[in-house]
Amino acid sequence: MSDSQPAASTAHEGGFRPDLAISTKRGGPHYADFNEEVRTLMDKVRYACPSDELALDAIATLRDLNAKLDEYLVDEWTTPAGTRVDLPARGNITLPPYEISAAGPDGVVATVWFRPYHLGGNGVAHGGQVAVAFDDLGGMASAVAVNGVCRTAFLKVNYRSLTPLNTPLQMRTRVDRRDGRKMFVAGTLHDGDRLCADIESLFIELKPGQA
Numbered sequence: 001m002s003d004s005q006p007a008a009s010t011a012h013e014g015g016f017r018p019d020l021a022i023s024t025k026r027g028g029p030h031y032a033d034f035n036e037e038v039r040t041l042m043d044k045v046r047y048a049c050p051s052d053e054l055a056l057d058a059i060a061t062l063r064d065l066n067a068k069l070d071e072y073l074v075d076e077w078t079t080p081a082g083t084r085v086d087l088p089a090r091g092n093i094t095l096p097p098y099e100i101s102a103a104g105p106d107g108v109v110a111t112v113w114f115r116p117y118h119l120g121g122n123g124v125a126h127g128g129q130v131a132v133a134f135d136d137l138g139g140m141a142s143a144v145a146v147n148g149v150c151r152t153a154f155l156k157v158n159y160r161s162l163t164p165l166n167t168p169l170q171m172r173t174r175v176d177r178r179d180g181r182k183m184f185v186a187g188t189l190h191d192g193d194r195l196c197a198d199i200e201s202l203f204i205e206l207k208p209g210q211a
C-alpha cells in the first residue's frame with residue numbers, strides 16, 4: 001500500500017459536498033488523455049504476463065510517476081476525477097466508462113462499456129463491475145429526482161445474460177416510485193435487444209448535513 005496521502009480535506013458542512021460547482025477545466029486540457037492512458041495501463045496489466053526484467057522496469061517507472069503525482073494531490077471535492085462531466089463517467093476511472101444521453105424526470109439513459117480490465121471470466125464482464133455502473137447511474141437518477149445527493153440502501157442485481165466487454169451497451173435507470181426520502185430505482189442493461197441485467201434498488205435522499 002502506498003504511503004502517499006491525499007491533501008487535507010477542505011472544511012464542509014457535511015453531506016457529499018458544500019456546493020456542486022462543476023468545472024470542466026480541472027486537470028487541464030490533457031486530463032482526458034491522462035485518464036485514457038491509465039485505463040489502457042489497467043487493460044494491459046489485466047492481461048500481461050511480464051518478464052521479471054519488464055516487471056522491474058515497470059515498477060521503477062510507476063514509482064517515479066507516483067512520486068510526481070504526489071506533488072499534485074488535492075482533496076476529493078476538487079479532484080477532476082468525479083467532476084469532469086465532459087468526460088466518460090465524470091472522469092472517474094474507478095467507474096466503468098459511460099456517456100449520458102439523457103438525464104431528467106424520466107430517468108437516465110447512458111451508453112456504458114466494459115473494458116478489458118473489467119473482465120470477470122471467460123471473456124465477459126465481472127458482475128461487480130456491472131453493479132458499480134448501476135450504483136452510479138441509479139444514484140444519478142435519484143439525485144436528479146430530488147436535486148440532491150442520495151445514498152444506496154440496497155441494490156439487487158439480476159444477471160439475466162452475459163455482459164460483453166468492449167461493446168457499447170445501453171443502461172437505463174429511473175425512479176419507479178418515491179416515498180418521502182425513499183427512491184425505489186429500477187434499471188436495465190441491454191446489449192442491443194438482449195437484456196444483460198436489471199436492478200431493484202433503494203436510494204435514500206440525504207438530510208441536510210448528512211454524511
Ligand SMILES: CCCCCCCC/C=C\CCCCCCCC(=O)SCCNC(=O)CCNC(=O)[C@H](O)C(C)(C)COP(=O)(O)OP(=O)(O)OC[C@H]1O[C@@H](n2cnc3c(N)ncnc32)[C@H](O)[C@@H]1OP(=O)(O)O
Pocket residue numbers: 016020022082083085090135136137138139140143150151152153154181182202204207210211
Ligand atoms: C459528486 C458529484 C459531482 C458531480 C455531480 C454530477 C451529478 C451526479 C449526481 C450523482 C451521481 C453520483 C451518484 C453516486 C451514487 C453512489 C451511491 C453510493 O454508492 S452510496 C454508498 C453505499 N451506501 C452507503 O454507504 C449507505 C450506508 N447507509 C447509510 O448511510 C444509511 O443507512 C442510509 C443513509 C441509507 C439511511 O439511513 P438514514 O438514517 O438516513 O435513514 P433511515 O431512517 O435508516 O431509513 C430511511 C427509510 O429507508 C428505509 N431503509 C433504509 N435502509 C433500508 C434497506 N436496506 N432496505 C429497506 N428499507 C431501508 C428505512 O426503513 C426508512 O424507512 P421509513 O422512513 O421508516 O419508511
